[in-house]
Amino acid sequence: MSATLKRRDVVAALLRDRGELLVVAGLGSTAWDISAAGDSALSFPMWGAMGNAAMVGLGLALAQPSRRVLVITGDGEMLMGLGSLATIGVQQPRNLAIAVIDNERYGETGMQATRPRAWIWPAWRVPADSATRRWFRPRWSSPPPARRCWALPGRCSCRSRWWRRKFPWSCRRGTVAC
Amino acid sequence: MNDWPEQLFGVLKDAKVRQVAYVPDAGHKRLIELCRADPAMRAVPLSTEEEGIGLAAGAWLGGERSVLLMQSSGVGNCINALGMTSECRFPLLMLVTMRGEQGEFNPWQVPMGQATRPALESMGVVVQHAASAQEVAPTADAAARLAWGSYAAVAVLIAQRVIGIKSFQDQASR
Numbered sequence: 333m334s335a336t337l338k339r340r341d342v343v344a345a346l347l348r349d350r351g352e353l354l355v356v357a358g359l360g361s362t363a364w365d366i367s368a369a370g371d372s373a374l375s376f377p378m379w380g381a382m383g384n385a386a387m388v389g390l391g392l393a394l395a396q397p398s399r400r401v402l403v404i405t406g407d408g409e410m411l412m413g414l415g416s417l418a419t420i421g422v423q424q425p426r427n428l429a430i431a432v433i434d435n436e437r438y439g440e441t442g443m444q445a446t447r448p449r450a451w452i453w454p455a456w457r458v459p460a461d462s463a464t465r466r467w468f469r470p471r472w473s474s475p476p477p478a479r480r481c482w483a484l485p486g487r488c489s490c491r492s493r494w495w496r497r498k499f500p501w502s503c504r505r506g507t508v509a510c
Numbered sequence: 511m512n513d514w515p516e517q518l519f520g521v522l523k524d525a526k527v528r529q530v531a532y533v534p535d536a537g538h539k540r541l542i543e544l545c546r547a548d549p550a551m552r553a554v555p556l557s558t559e560e561e562g563i564g565l566a567a568g569a570w571l572g573g574e575r576s577v578l579l580m581q582s583s584g585v586g587n588c589i590n591a592l593g594m595t596s597e598c599r600f601p602l603l604m605l606v607t608m609r610g611e612q613g614e615f616n617p618w619q620v621p622m623g624q625a626t627r628p629a630l631e632s633m634g635v636v637v638q639h640a641a642s643a644q645e646v647a648p649t650a651d652a653a654a655r656l657a658w659g660s661y662a663a664v665a666v667l668i669a670q671r672v673i674g675i676k677s678f679q680d681q682a683s684r
Binding site: 381386422 | 529554557558563564565568572573590
């Protein structure tokens with residue numbers, strides 16, 4: 333099954349009833365997206381400085397800790413500033429969110445692919461009949477538990493035997509009962 | 511006259527700087543420690559110097575002053591991002607410790623060290639040079655006034671003579 337999200341609609345939905353939300357948009361289509369969603373003095377669409385949108389959002393979020401800040405950018409722009417995610421991770425601003433519109437393309441320059449698909453290939457994009465898909469599929473040693481154990485505090489103890497064999501360090505048995 | 515980092519810190523305090531972005535640097539070591547220890551300042555270690563331009567822009571949009579500390583080798587990383595500072599006329603204060611200048615022992619530092627001033631000036635950044643330890647704080651103070659009084663992007667280049675690293679052995683022993 334496939335469904336295509338329309339980016340203008342997605343961004344418009346994100347910004348509906350935005351209130352006092354501060355918005356930064358990265359260079360590229362996201363700058364047009366937030367502009368199409370309506371002009372606002374609380375929006376800062378960037379038309380340059382590629383790779384810097386998330387950092388502008390961080391500076392804004394640190395300066396205005398009582399207000400929410402949303403950075404909307406594309407995957408190409410985000411890739412150019414991937415290190416900024418580490419910088420932001422150190423600061424842990426509670427009022428900053430980053431939404432990346434991932435169309436796997438540099439839209440402004442002619443829709444070139446942002447990265448070779450071979451090395452970042454999310455499981456849900458793998459062809460349904462391939463062996464890779466089977467590898468990615470969650471496996472359960474018994475019928476899946478009724479409760480989703482990863483929503484509970486503590487490390488998961490009830491992942492499959494396959495998981496425990498594969499990632500023994502991630503399992504601490506007996507902490508969560510499912 | 512070894513307390514120029516303390517004086518520089520005083521300048522930043524007087525200017526009410528709230529966000530201090532830096533890429534770790536031996537020349538700025540003391541100043542970074544002082545800023546990190548100050549609860550009124552938010553120290554933001556960067557992955558690359560370019561991020562500091564964005565941070566300064568965001569801080570200014572949010573009504574706070576920030577400073578960007580780096581070594582001359584990081585200036586080249588900022589060039590494209592400085593286009594935003596120029597186009598939006600954001601104030602910006604950069605404190606740059608120089609390498610590749612006087613008595614440099616690492617040849618790889620020389621090209622960017624020599625290109626630091628023209629690179630900054632090519633992007634419309636006002637460059638001011640502090641050649642001695644006594645000059646650092648007054649120069650930075652004037653640069654801060656220029657930046658936030660006139661909405662200018664200003665870089666203070668702190669001479670390698672002030673930093674005082676003369677050899678690889680000196681650096682290794684630090």
